[in-house]
Amino acid sequence: MSRESVLVVDDEPNILKVLGEVLTDEGYRVVTAQSASESLRKLEDDLPDVIFLDVWLGPDDGLSLMGTFRERHPEIPVIVMSGHGTIETAVRAIKTGAFDYVEKPFSLDKILITTRHALRQRNLEEENQSLRRIVERNYRIVGNSEPIRSLMESIAKAGPTNGWVLIQGENGTGKELVAREIHRLSPRNGKAFVDVNCAAIPESLIESELFGYEKGAFTGAMTQKKGKFELASGGTLLLDEIGDMSLPTQAKVLRVLQEKRLQRVGGNRDIQFDVRVIAASNKDLPELIRKREFRDDLFYRLNVIPISVPPLRERFQDIPLLIAHFIEDLTTQEGLKPKGFTEEAIGLLCRYSWPGNVRELRNLVERLLIMIPEPVIDGAAIQSMLGNVPDVHESSIPHGSVPLKEAREAFEREYIQETVRNCGGNMTRASEILKVDRTSLYRKLKQFPVTEETGEEGASER
Template sequence: MFPSVLIVDDEPSILQSLGGLLSDEGFEILTASNGYEALKIIDKESPDLVLLDIWMPGIDGIETLKEIKKDNPYIQVIIITGHGNIETAVKATKLGAFDLIEKPLSIDKVIVSINNALDFRRLEEENRYLRKKTIEKNSISGKSKPTEFLRKQIETAAPAETYILITGENGTGKELVARTIHHLSPRANQPLIAVNCAAIPEELIESELFGHEKGAFSGATTKKVGRFEMANNGTIFLDEIGDMSLKTQSKILRVLQEQKFHRVGGSRTLTVNVRVIAASNKGLEEEIEKGSFREDLYHRLNVIPIKVPALRQRREDIPLLVDIFLAESARQNQTTLKKLNSRALELLCSYPWPGNVRELKNLLERLTIMVKKDIIDESDLPDSYYPGGAKRTELVEPQFLLMDDFKEAKKAFEKEFILKKLHSNNNNITKTAKTIGVGRSYLHKKIKKLK
């Protein structure tokens, strides 16, 4: 399908000559002799691009451009003028014109400008598609009342520029909420920089957040750009902010108040425009009473508080989450898509989930890898997912002790050992590997072999 171009000019000779030349180049041509006519054609035909003369009777090109961009922001507009000046160019550009071409027209310049504008439009469409997919990927799944309320809070808070404090237990999805807020905000096309405050040593946190100059301390062989600087014009997500020292908290407070800071070892004041989203699994009010968290920083961050519900508070979402995680795990591990039978699903829905959504996701990934059948039944679930923590009295003696073949017994022991350790670590493969003293990739391969 050929790109459509609307030419708007009050000179019939321009419409005829320019239209003929562009038609020969393979464009589908529409014409209008004034702004009113152009707006009607745009509403009806929605062309890919508009070539718009700036000096016309009635509403001129600038006013027509305003109307086009108001209702059709993604249509590219190239301004044609016989009296080009800097003021007109600046005004047209601010209103959204892609380019400005002076008369007498050079067909080569016109074609280059049209192709550039159409390429830009395609990039915009790709960006909108990718942004949509990103929002879908980071969307909060579920239809329970707590989830619907959380989703409404996110949709209300996202367009604002104010600070947000997200609270909730470990594994509830606080970072997912932060990413969703960012992708729904006016800063969506700018960076989102995440900082896990609990994972950075105290002696390095200031350098990580604010950067440092070369030679600022031993080992600072080059200049380092900090996370706040990286997040300029975007969003910074300070996860587990309750684990920050009081010293670092005071510096964070100053940055939030002034949006200014110095790199470590530097004297130059850097100014940033950053939206801050913070999260904590701790009760910060209790931390304030203990004297381990600054009350002024808490009030600065807690402009819009969002509490993420625990999984046990949104049990109606578990069947949907199970389907999502099983499909995701099958795709990642290149295995067949598995399902849970009704009894297994019933047990998962009644389990208290101390590790929340993260525990559910890890469990289902483990079951996808370890269970050979297409249907996962209740016998495949670890004992702790049964009421009272035990499923079968006949399994008191380990099965591998009843085997005569050493290799088979060893394999059965390894499977039982790995399953137990995975469960005690909330099905977290990385944590389990560290606990039993092996590498994550080795444990992952071992789990696949035991499948």
């Protein structure tokens, strides 16, 4: 195990000697420097884990040197030492970013304790950052198709506000990712993001889950418990699968949302909370309202900013990027071996209907990495998993009585889309095959949106 290292910067040789000995005895690797320039050289040669720095550094100003340290390596804690201890210098040091301040002549115990604290803080920060990186990676929205770009635009607009959002989209399209991204971009980032899956909680428990309960509220309520609304206070509450909430629960939730306060089950004290609510559903809520299974007043309350997440079949261009993203995840996090995909394999995946959307794609990639021994996944391997893949993108070439121009346009549209799909969304390849430059190809694809409903509009815009 490599030892933790400490850089000590002081112009007094005596201090360097004493500190050096004490810290070495404790098992640290010690590097010393007598001037600003020497310390900067040694800093870059061998990054220390902690720095001890004298404020009165001969002709050099210790505090401005600390500024340089902090700027170059904000992750390294700096402990400032001073022989002419005044409260003022201490305050200035801490304000400029020192981790702590010790006064000369110092107690060696104090030096060791401060070193340990600084190292612990540094390790926690490092751990925190690496966890954050993993979390951010796992929740990153991958894709650069037209539908994903416009989704990202809506997220960028809605995120920084406090507006309530209703996210609709099929199973596995990434609604939870969208909700987390909105929270990340909001002023509430850093506060709690609390997720409640309304479909997974039995009706008898939902109230105590959402609103909490007081001790003794029911048999088994041995202690008081906060509900999700309270836990999310200051942050964001994701009410997931809101379409599965029963009508009585909807009524209670609506009341709490309107009054912005609640009472725990078995309690009679009003508790205020401040949450941004994001609701998500894979059901058609207006349809549920028509069937009287969902309250329209709750719908209007939640639906301030509607965001809809498109199904994967309407953004097949993202499939190659998503595959690469999942392969990287599965190889780094699950220890699976990476594999390549042939163009034919990707072409087949671009035609598939993806009823389970992105989640289904992720599961398929995992299954392929585990089950297929060959280093490259080809069309046959895909068919062994998905069977014969029928093309979801049905022909829209008109039959019979339309002018030739219209039929020609319909054919062109379909032919371009088909070629792009066959190339797995790779526009450079498609433009080589079609002998149309990429820019015009993008323009043409934009004119012909991929969905059928908008296809008509797209065509008439021309």
